[in-house]
Amino acid sequence: MPFSPKASTICALGFVGFMSSLTAAAAPAAESADSDLSAWLDSEQAIAAAKISSNLLPNGALLASPSRSAPNYYFHWTRDAALTMNVVLDLYSASTTPEERSAYLRQAHSYVDFTIQLQAEPTLSGSLDAHYANLGEPKFEVSGRGFNEPWGRPQTDGPALRASSLIRIYTLSLQRPDALLQFKSSLGSLKSAILKDLEYTAYHWRDQGFDLWEEVRGQHFYNALAQRRALLDGAAFVKAHPGGGDAARYLAEARAIEVHLARFWDGQRGHLMPTINRDGGLDYKNSNLDSSIILAALHAQGEPGYFSAADDRVLATAHFIRSTFASLYPINKVSRDPKQRRLAPAIGRYPEDRYDGNGTSQGHPWFLTTAALAELMYSAAISYDAANQILITAHNEAFFADLALANVTLRRGDSIKRGDTRFLGILLALLQGGDEYLARIHLHAANSGDLTEQFDRYTGFERGARDLSWSYASVLSAAKARARLIAALRL
Numbered sequence: 263m264p265f266s267p268k269a270s271t272i273c274a275l276g277f278v279g280f281m282s283s284l285t286a287a288a289a290p291a292a293e294s295a296d297s298d299l300s301a302w303l304d305s306e307q308a309i310a311a312a313k314i315s316s317n318l319l320p321n322g323a324l325l326a327s328p329s330r331s332a333p334n335y336y337f338h339w340t341r342d343a344a345l346t347m348n349v350v351l352d353l354y355s356a357s358t359t360p361e362e363r364s365a366y367l368r369q370a371h372s373y374v375d376f377t378i379q380l381q382a383e384p385t386l387s388g389s390l391d392a393h394y395a396n397l398g399e400p401k402f403e404v405s406g407r408g409f410n411e412p413w414g415r416p417q418t419d420g421p422a423l424r425a426s427s428l429i430r431i432y433t434l435s436l437q438r439p440d441a442l443l444q445f446k447s448s449l450g451s452l453k454s455a456i457l458k459d460l461e462y463t464a465y466h467w468r469d470q471g472f473d474l475w476e477e478v479r480g481q482h483f484y485n486a487l488a489q490r491r492a493l494l495d496g497a498a499f500v501k502a503h504p505g506g507g508d509a510a511r512y513l514a515e516a517r518a519i520e521v522h523l524a525r526f527w528d529g530q531r532g533h534l535m536p537t538i539n540r541d542g543g544l545d546y547k548n549s550n551l552d553s554s555i556i557l558a559a560l561h562a563q564g565e566p567g568y569f570s571a572a573d574d575r576v577l578a579t580a581h582f583i584r585s586t587f588a589s590l591y592p593i594n595k596v597s598r599d600p601k602q603r604r605l606a607p608a609i610g611r612y613p614e615d616r617y618d619g620n621g622t623s624q625g626h627p628w629f630l631t632t633a634a635l636a637e638l639m640y641s642a643a644i645s646y647d648a649a650n651q652i653l654i655t656a657h658n659e660a661f662f663a664d665l666a667l668a669n670v671t672l673r674r675g676d677s678i679k680r681g682d683t684r685f686l687g688i689l690l691a692l693l694q695g696g697d698e699y700l701a702r703i704h705l706h707a708a709n710s711g712d713l714t715e716q717f718d719r720y721t722g723f724e725r726g727a728r729d730l731s732w733s734y735a736s737v738l739s740a741a742k743a744r745a746r747l748i749a750a751l752r753l
Contacts, residue, residue, distance in 0.1 A: 298601065299697055302704050303741050309711035310734035311353055314346060317731045318369050322376025323404040327715070327727035333620050335727040337401040337409065338376070340420030341474060342732050344427045345561060347373050349735040351430055352742055360440070367444045370431055374448065377424065378455050379406045387416040393465040394458050397421045400476065414472035414543065418463075419485040422492035423561065425459035428452060429499045457507045460496040463489050464508075464515045468522075470541055474554055475611055479542030483526045483534055484558040487569055490519040491562035523569065532657070533579040536612070551586060552612040553631040555579045556638050560739070563641070566649065571641035574658035580638055581661040586613050591627060591719040599705050604666070606698035608706070608717065609635050619716045619726025626716040626725060629707075630736035632699055637736070639696035640743035643689045647750050652678040652688055665691040686751075693747055700740060713737065 317325040324343040327335035347370065354366035381397060385408035388395020398416025401409050432452050435445040445452065467489040473482045493516040500507035526535045528550070536552035559569055559576045569576055588594050588607035597605050608627035611617075615625025646652045654662060654676040662672055670687045678684050706717040708724060713733040715726035 296697065298603070299701060299704065303700065303744070306704075306707070306711050307738055307741050310713070310738050313712070313729050313734050314350065314731055314738075315365070315369065317346075317729065318350075318372070319404055320372065321404070321406070322372035322374070322379075323402075323406070324373065324731060325404065326401075326732070327730045329727045329729075333727055335730070336404065338380075338404055339401045340380075340397075341400065341417065341423055343373070344420065344423035346731045346735045347427045348430065349738050351427070351434060352738070354434075354441075363440055367441055371444055371448070374428065374431060374445075374452055374455065376406065377428065378451055381455060381458050383408050385415075386410055386413075394421075394462040395466065397459065397462045398466065398469075398471065400472070414476040414479070416466075416469065416471045417474070417476065417485075418466055418469055418471040419474060419482075419488045421459040421462040422467075422485070422489040425456055425463060425492040426488075426495050428456045428459065429495050432456065432499070432503075453503065453506065456496070456499065460492065460500075460507060460512060463492050463496075464512055467493075467515065467519060470539070472543060473537060474557070475617075477544045478537050478540055478547060480537045480540035481522075482537050482554070483523070484536065484554040484561075486519050486523050486526075487558040487562040490516045490523065491564055493519070494564065520568075527575055531582075533582045534575055546616075547612055547614050549586070549613045551579075551582055553583055553609060553628075553634060554611075556583065556631070556634045560634060560637055560641065566645050570645060571638050572645035572649075574653075574655045576638070577642065577661040578657040580635065581658075581664060583609060584635065584664060587627070593627070593706075593717075593719060593722050599701060603701045604694075604698045605702045605705065606632075606635065606695065608632055608702055608719075609699075610719075619714075624719065626719045627706075628716050629703055629713050629730070629733040630715075632703055633733075633736040633740045636696040636699035636703075637740040637743045639692045639699070640740065640747045643692035643696075643747050644743065644750060646685075646692075647689060647747075650680040652676075652685060654678070662688070665695055667691050689747075689751060693744075693751070696740070696744060696747075700737075700744070703737065 317328060323338040324346055326337055326339050326342050330336045350366055350369055354363055357363040357366060380402055383406060384390060385396040385399035387398035390396050398418055399408055400413060400415055400417040400420060403409060435441040470479055470481060472479050474484050493512040497509040497512040500509040525538055528535050534555045535550050536554050559571050563570050567573060584607055587609050590613055591608055594607040599605055609632045610625050610627045611631060616622045617625055654672050654674055656674055659674050667687060670684050706722045707713055712729060714724040714728050715730045715733060717724050
């Protein structure tokens with residue numbers, strides 16, 4: 263049975279004390295946990311896929327969590343649903359049986375139908391005739407009605423993320439015979455839904471809105487990068503499928519967003535800023551350090567090098583995030599599990615976080631942000647492998663210094679190409695680094711494989727909303743990137 267911090271002995275001894283005594287007493291062991299982690303991931307991926315499916319209601323609403331109280335997450339969030347649907351499409355593509363493929367296609371079809379219903383719903387974010395301002399509504403009742411209570415609105419990233427997901431569904435439907443059979447009669451409605459989200463994004467990306475954590479009003483790196491991705495996807499989509507939409511305009515707005523995105527790099531701090539031009543919401547996020555930067559690089563990944571996983575500015579930010587949380591959470595004092603696997607630090611949203619999973623006291627690590635650092639490691643290695651080169655810069659040298667690089671010397675300005683013995687060493691270190699984040703998740707996940715939103719900074723116990731769709735989606739995404747890297751390295 264996998265180790266879980268819910269064991270009664272930990273309750274008696276205290277998590278940190280118990281783990282520290284184990285680590286001190288155990289003899290040093292070689293790093294040979296890859297097979298153990300792979301076995302756990304195989305099991306966890308099956309659990310995660312089943313949990314996501316159970317959170318997808320028959321009408322196409324995708325629950326953030328089935329939790330109805332303390333906290334109440336029994337809603338369909340535009341952002342969460344779009345990100346999770348991308349993972350459902352990954353599951354469809356990897357399916358090996360007609361039954362599985364058919365089930366995932368039904369889920370995608372229901373999601374599209376529900377999206378079309380939501381797009382026709384007036385919301386507190388705006389009216390339908392104001393360039394679809396109603397689409398900035400962040401969450402909906404599972405019936406499809408807007409959430410008509412005070413909330414952080416508008417949130418401008420949701421329509422962009424959904425546009426990219428819907429475009430993927432449309433494209434997939436034309437490429438796969440079973441998908442086309444499912445969607446053929448509704449491709450026109452699907453295209454209309456795509457164009458509405460693109461029009462919203464093209465017109466409203468300059469608007470002030472709330473961040474993905476729904477706490478700060480301003481202009482946000484995460485939103486802007488997702489919006490750029492959607493508009494580039496949209497321009498290509500409209501060119502490939504004429505009859506509505508303006509490809510030239512989408513492309514022009516995407517280029518304007520690129521000028522805007524350059525403003526988020528803070529050369530003095532040496533990392534990317536999550537928000538600029540703040541004009542409302544929480545005012546205590548003084549570090550301007552946020553895991554949303556990593557999520558943005560993963561969720562809006564496209565061409566290599568542009569704020570992608572291997573972008574040295576993203577890696578610089580990842581270094582600050584890792585080092586900050588390493589010293590912030592007491593559970594991070596434990597750097598090895600009982601099997602002597604190295605553990606990366608548990609990662610939260612941002613250092614000043616006060617959301618504890620139900621109220622406001624102290625923030626805790628999140629499964630999805632910890633998994634995001636794992637996926638970043640794997641994705642960066644995949645990019646370097648494809649480019650046949652790793653460039654060490656002033657921005658990313660501290661990130662590489664965090665890696666477990668045995669007998670490898672790196673200097674700023676080094677251009678390390680395939681064939682240099684250091685090249686493979688760095689790729690393997692990135693694989694190990696990602697595994698250390700997943701090992702951290704394995705340590706704190708329940709024996710059942712269930713994942714909540716958070717785990718406690720002191721005890722390691724799971725806390726917050728149960729069966730969070732985004733937690734499962736993030737582990738599945740990280741596992742997919744890991745499998746791609748292992749295949750590329752032929753391990």
